[in-house]
Amino acid sequence: MSLEKVLSISGKPGLYKLKSQTRAGFLAESLLDGKTINVSGRHNVSLLSEIAIYTLSAEVPLREVFNKIATKEDGKEAISHKSSKIELEEYFFGVLPDYDEDRVYASDIKKVLQWYNLLIKNGYTDFSDKKAESKEEE
Known part of the structure; x- marks a missing residue:
């Protein structure tokens, strides 16, 4: 399943998979x-x-950040989101060296790593952009 069906709902912990639409x-x-x-x-x-x-030059889609983490970790889980602020920032700097430290907070890094680990635990390993791939094929 792709990230197009994975949701973050404010006020609710974790991530959710879209099942169906109601009225x-x-x-x-x-x-x-x-x-x-x-x-x-x-x-x-x-x-x-x-x-x-x-980042300092543009906005990088979350799927690309997840791909970089997956490459760094060989498709396995990343460090725990409960690590210290300094460890989280060092790790994220290793993944995305030009992230904007003024606009990306430690809480954001924590959430990205928590989401990545949750997705990996649930078997989501394909972070490619389905829309971009289908446009390239056409």
């Missing part, structure tokens, strides 16, 4: 515990495929 919102399954929840229009929802990280 008032949609159903999402937690990647943490497998429970299905009903998400209404009141919730602030972000697709992982639409999130980007600030």
Whole structure:
């Protein structure tokens, strides 16, 4: 499954997989515990495929950051998001050397690593851009 179906819901821990649409919102399954929840229009929802990280020159899509982490870790889990702030920043600097330290906070790095590890645990290893690939084929 691609990142187009993986969601982050504000106020809810972890990540969610889009299951189906309802009249008032949609159903999402937690990647943490497998429970299905009903998400209404009141919730602030972000697709992982639409999130980007600030660098000094541009915004790098989250999928590219995940690809760089996967390359560095050989497809295995990264360091724990519970590591110290300095360890997290050093690790992220090794993955994305030109990230904007003024706009990317330690809490953002923590969230990216937590999401990456959660995706790897749930068998999500393909972080390529399906839309870009289909446009190239045409």
